[in-house]
Structures are given as structure tokens and as C-alpha cells.
Amino acid sequence: MPELSKEEIKxxxxxxxxARSNVLRMxxxxxxxxxxxxxxxxxxxxxYNCILKHDPKNPKWPDRDRFILSAGHKVMGLYxxxxxxxxxxxxxxxxxxxxxxxxxxHPDEKVLPGIEFPTGSLGHGLAVANGIALSARVDKKDFRVxxxxxxxxxxxxxxxxxxMSAGHHRVDNLTVIVDRNGFQVNGATEDIMxxxxxxxxxxxxxxxxxxxxxxxxxxxxxTLSSVxxxxxxxxxxxADTTKCxxxxxxxxxxxxxxxxxxxxxxxxxxxLVNKQKEEEYAKIK
Amino acid sequence: xxxxxxxADKIYEDPRKVVAGALVEAGEKNTNVVFVSxxxxxxxxxxxxxxxxxxxxxxxxxxxxxxxxxxxxxxxxGKIPFITAYMPFITYRCFEQIRDDVCKTKLNVNILGNNCGxxxxxxxxxxxxxEDVTVMRSIPNITILAPAxxxxxxxxxxxxxxxxxxxxVRIHRQKTPRIYEExxxxxxxxxxILRTGKDMTLISTSSMxxxxxxxxxxxxxxxxxxxxxNAFCLKPIDRETILDSASKTKKVITIxxxxxxxxxxxxxxxxxxxxxxxxxxxxxxxxxFAVVGTYxxxxxxxxxxxxxxxxxxxxxxxxF
Numbered sequence: 001m002p003e004l005s006k007e008e009i010k011x012x013x014x015x016x017x018x019a020r021s022n023v024l025r026m027x028x029x030x031x032x033x034x035x036x037x038x039x040x041x042x043x044x045x046x047x048y049n050c051i052l053k054h055d056p057k058n059p060k061w062p063d064r065d066r067f068i069l070s071a072g073h074k075v076m077g078l079y080x081x082x083x084x085x086x087x088x089x090x091x092x093x094x095x096x097x098x099x100x101x102x103x104x105x106h107p108d109e110k111v112l113p114g115i116e117f118p119t120g121s122l123g124h125g126l127a128v129a130n131g132i133a134l135s136a137r138v139d140k141k142d143f144r145v146x147x148x149x150x151x152x153x154x155x156x157x158x159x160x161x162x163x164m165s166a167g168h169h170r171v172d173n174l175t176v177i178v179d180r181n182g183f184q185v186n187g188a189t190e191d192i193m194x195x196x197x198x199x200x201x202x203x204x205x206x207x208x209x210x211x212x213x214x215x216x217x218x219x220x221x222x223t224l225s226s227v228x229x230x231x232x233x234x235x236x237x238x239a240d241t242t243k244c245x246x247x248x249x250x251x252x253x254x255x256x257x258x259x260x261x262x263x264x265x266x267x268x269x270x271x272l273v274n275k276q277k278e279e280e281y282a283k284i285k
Numbered sequence: 286x287x288x289x290x291x292x293a294d295k296i297y298e299d300p301r302k303v304v305a306g307a308l309v310e311a312g313e314k315n316t317n318v319v320f321v322s323x324x325x326x327x328x329x330x331x332x333x334x335x336x337x338x339x340x341x342x343x344x345x346x347x348x349x350x351x352x353x354x355x356x357x358x359x360x361x362x363g364k365i366p367f368i369t370a371y372m373p374f375i376t377y378r379c380f381e382q383i384r385d386d387v388c389k390t391k392l393n394v395n396i397l398g399n400n401c402g403x404x405x406x407x408x409x410x411x412x413x414x415x416e417d418v419t420v421m422r423s424i425p426n427i428t429i430l431a432p433a434x435x436x437x438x439x440x441x442x443x444x445x446x447x448x449x450x451x452x453x454v455r456i457h458r459q460k461t462p463r464i465y466e467e468x469x470x471x472x473x474x475x476x477x478i479l480r481t482g483k484d485m486t487l488i489s490t491s492s493m494x495x496x497x498x499x500x501x502x503x504x505x506x507x508x509x510x511x512x513x514x515n516a517f518c519l520k521p522i523d524r525e526t527i528l529d530s531a532s533k534t535k536k537v538i539t540i541x542x543x544x545x546x547x548x549x550x551x552x553x554x555x556x557x558x559x560x561x562x563x564x565x566x567x568x569x570x571x572x573x574f575a576v577v578g579t580y581x582x583x584x585x586x587x588x589x590x591x592x593x594x595x596x597x598x599x600x601x602x603x604x605f
Binding site: 131 | 350353355363385386
């Protein structure tokens with residue numbers, strides 16, 4: 001498997017940080033779940049640019065890989081990525097949270113191409129993804145299904161019902177990525193409901209598990225490129241991430257799970273994100 | 286008017302057996318039909334399907350929320366799942382998955398709620414759900430079918446597979462006398478007038494339809510000419526048939542083995558209050574958790590035997 005080149009990594013950084021700037025521009029309408037959007041964005045960027053078999057001109061292509069954002073509130077980063085992929089015109093982003101918008105705070109597959117399934121209530125996405133993955137087995141198709149779960153979300157029992165089923169049915173065209181950013185609405189995840197040892201939990205349910213740095217583009221790419229990790233087992237990637245990654249004053253702060261911002265704060269925030277991008281460039285060896 | 290089975294010898298059928306046969310037929314007609322079990326195939330109509338189409342039978346264990354989500358995933362990929370379990374577990378336990386993953390998305394997921402009404406009364410109120418219609422009909426996009434006899438159960442399953450959206454089918458546990466002729470075809474959205482009459486309209490559903498017909502026969506012997514409507518489709522309700530009959534008789538009584546709060550009584554009340562001046566009485570179960578007893582004991586306790594229905598209806602006539 002070829003590794004990503006420096007140029008490719010630079011391009012992914014450019015894309016993920018441009019996506020972050022666009023999330024901030026959307027937030028000129030006042031609020032958004034920026035913390036989770038930013039923690040998951042590097043993974044989403046790699047998925048759409050390097051991993052998923054998909055065609056923005058034909059969003060319902062039957063053989064496409066599917067991506068389900070189970071933690072639907074992280075969707076701003078997905079919206080900006082889908083716009084970059086030309087699933088829809090970027091102008092739609094600026095209607096965020098306005099009357100009858102196609103980009104609401106939680107995704108709606110009926111109104112926006114590229115959204116596979118509406119999510120928002122936590123703990124639903126993995127079961128749906130498992131059903132989609134099983135349908136591929138019945139239809140003898142080889143598409144794959146990828147899911148992002150939040151770490152706080154994993155307190156929902158329905159996550160584990162679905163995890164148990166995927167392990168039991170040996171659904172190896174299913175990959176779940178847990179965005180372990182460590183924070184949720186009320187504080188640190190370990191203080192609200194300690195869901196640590198995800199590695200052991202998923203392994204106990206019959207999954208093959210890897211742990212990665214969720215902001216290391218090479219690591220994300222190499223790991224996602226090697227699924228299924230083991231034939232006959234669903235794949236689980238625990239991605240250690242930083243809540244609100246890329247906006248220094250929001251990083252690792254649970255208060256930035258959902259940020260109510262003043263419009264005048266946005267431009268300076270975008271400047272900070274661009275500075276952060278330069279720092280990420282500098283890290284490329 | 287539908288052709289009725291007027292044979293003197295009553296044929297009694299087990300709804301689960303009829304449903305089991307119809308599921309196999311649905312599977313034969315359309316290879317996209319799949320069965321989703323929550324440890325419920327054997328007890329609830331899925332086993333013949335499992336034996337015939339093992340690759341299209343999914344066992345998701347005692348985990349209804351996960352199972353409903355997986356059914357949604359199968360459906361959005363073009364499958365036509367029938368998912369089944371005991372009534373409380375396949376409605377309340379996974380209600381949000383039904384609302385968000387199945388109904389909002391308008392997927393062809395068919396939910397078979399087993400053992401509706403008082404049919405498993407000895408299991409107690411954890412298993413006896415008499416509010417399922419109330420909660421399920423509050424969700425947009427869902428069709429609710431409540432068959433009254435074998436031919437209706439058979440047709441409901443085949444129609445559910447065809448309807449391009451979620452369908453909830455209420456399935457009773459007790460054997461039911463055949464009302465319709467074999468080969469009956471249900472028209473979702475309609476109600477059937479089973480008996481015409483001029484003095485009052487009795488609107489009934491599910492297991493209570495045959496009992497209402499018996500009661501109407503007894504009432505006829507006492508000089509009361511009742512019209513009987515089988516409201517087998519509770520959503521969308523057949524406004525036209527109900528309003529026409531109500532306008533004619535001016536007296537309407539709903540009869541159900543279910544709470545009247547938001548059940549058939551509530552549905553008809555919502556219709557009449559807006560569109561008709563007919564008076565309405567509701568016979569059903571009051572606002573409570575059902576007491577424990579055998580089916581026969583509970584029907585008697587709640588006044589839902591044909592004899593007790595007649596007595597109640599005669600009492601209500603004076604109030605009209």
C-alpha cells in the first residue's frame with residue numbers, strides 16, 4: 001500500500017482547514033456544534049478524498065461506499081466537505097440554520113445529496129449502518145460502510161446492541177470510527193459516563209480494533225486503507241482526537257461542544273484557524 | 286360491500302398461522318422481502334419464512350432498538366423488512382427508531398405488533414399493551430392496519446409489502462372467526478361496511494369486529510337496526526365511509542379492545558368533532574393498565590363480550 005506523499009498530506013491539510021474556515025463562516029448564523037465538527041474533520045477529509053468509493057455526480061450510485069455520521073451534530077464538517085466534493089453548491093452552506101435550509105443542525109437525507117441517512121438522536125447510526133452492510137451481503141455487492149460515532153454517544157445502549165449484532169453476524173464490510181475527543185455537553189466524557197477502554201469493549205463484541213491519532217493524516221489513511229483488519233470481523237478504529245481541533249481557544253474545552261458565537265468573533269477565529277494550518281504544514285517531515 | 290363468509294359453520298383461524306403463510310407468499314412474490322427477528326421468529330410467524338429463505342432471515346436477538354435500526358438500514362438499501370416482536374417491545378422499546386429511522390425516512394419497514402389488545406392477559410401489563418394505536422398513529426407517514434379475520438390478516442401482509450412506506454400491523458393472539466370470504470383483498474385507507482342499518486353506527490376494529498357483528502345480530506332481535514363498520518385501517522382512516530354513516534344514523538358507538546384515549550374512539554371523535562353533528566359514545570378500556578386474567582375473563586371484566594356489548598349499547602341508546 002503506497003503511503004501518502006508530503007504533497008498529498010499538504011493537500012489534505014489544506015482541505016480540512018478550508019473546511020474548518022467554512023464551518024466558521026456558516027456559524028455567522030450564531031451557533032453550531034463546532035467542537036465535534038472539528039475533532040472529526042481530519043478523518044472525514046481522508047475518507048472523502050482517499051478512501052470512499054463515491055461519485056458526487058451520482059450520489060445514489062448503487063455500488064458506492066456509504067458513510068453514516070451517527071453523531072449527527074458533527075455535521076458541519078461533513079457539509080463543508082461535501083460542498084468541497086461538489087455534491088452541491090457551496091452557497092447552500094450559508095443558509096445554515098435558516099428557514100427550510102438544506103443544511104440544518106442535524107443532517108436530512110431528503111434535502112441534501114450526499115447525506116445517506118438522517119441522524120441527530122444519538123445511538124442510531126451504527127444499527128442502520130449494520131443493516132446497510134448486511135444488505136450488501138444479500139445482494140452480493142462489495143461496497144463498504146463507514147460510521148463515525150462520538151465517544152459520549154457510546155453511552156447509548158443501542159450502540160452496543162448494534163455492535164453486538166455486527167460482531168455476531170461477522171459483518172466485515174463495516175468500519176466504525178470512534179471520535180474519542182474526550183468531551184461532551186456537560187464536561188469530560190470520563191466524568192459524565194466513563195466509556196473508556198473502548199478497545200476492550202469493541203474487541204469483546206467481536207470487532208478487530210486499532211487505535212490511531214485522529215489528526216495524523218498518514219495514520220488515518222494507512223489505517224482506513226487496511227480495513228477489514230481481519231476477514232470475518234467488523235473493524236473498529238478508536239481515533240484519539242482534540243475537541244474543537246484547529247481553533248486554539250476552543251480546543252479541549254467542553255464549552256465548545258456547541259458554541260454560541262457573536263458574528264464579530266468569526267473573522268478572528270478564521271484567522272486563528274489559518275495560523276493553525278500553517279503550523280500543521282510545518283510539522284510535515 | 287365486501288363479500289362476507291355467511292357459512293353456518295364458523296371457521297376459526299389463528300392469526301399467527303395466517304400471517305406466517307402470507308409472509309412466505311410475500312417472500313415468494315418479491316425477493317427483496319426479508320424477515321427481522323428479535324428472538325421472535327418461532328413464536329411469531331417467522332419460522333416458515335426462515336426455513337424457506339434462510340439467507341433472507343435476520344436474527345438480531347432481544348434488542349429491538351438495534352433491530353429496528355438495522356431494519357431501516359436494510360430497507361434504505363432496497364430490502365422490504367418485516368420486523369416482529371411482542372407488541373410493547375416492537376413499539377415502545379424502539380419508538381424513537383420507528384419515528385426517526387423508519388417513519389421520517391418513509392422506508393418500507395413493516396412492523397408486526399404481536400399479541401395486541403388483551404390477547405395475552407395472563408402475562409400482565411408489561412406484555413398487555415392497550416395504548417399502541419394511540420402512540421403509533423401520532424407518527425407521520427405510517428399506515429396502521431388492524432385486521433379482523435384470517436383473510437384480512439393474509440391481505441394485510443401482502444399489502445404491507447407493497448405499500449412504499451412504513452406499515453404497522455396489529456396482530457391478535459386469539460383465534461378469530463372468518464368474516465370475509467377467502468381471496469378477500471384489503472384496500473388500505475378504506476373501511477368496510479359489514480352490515481347496513483339505520484338506527485346507529487357501530488364502528489369496530491381488530492378482534493372486536495366479529496363480536497360487534499354478533500352484538501348487532503342480537504340488537505336486531507330487539508328491534509335495533511345497527512350499521513357495522515370494520516375500521517381495519519386506522520391510519521389513514523376512511524373519513525368518507527365513517528362520516529356518511531354517522532350523518533345517516535346520527536348515533537355512533539366505537540368498540541375496541543384498546544384504550545379509548547387516542548384509539549379508535551379518539552380517531553372517530555377527532556373526525557366527528559370537526560365534520561359531523563352525530564353523537565358519539567366510546568366502548569373500550571378506560572384509562573388504566575389492564576388487570577391480569579385469561580382472555581375470556583378479561584373480555585367479560587371489561588364488558589367486551591357480545592352479550593355485554595348489547596347491554597352497554599342498549600344503555601347508551603337512552604343517552605343519545
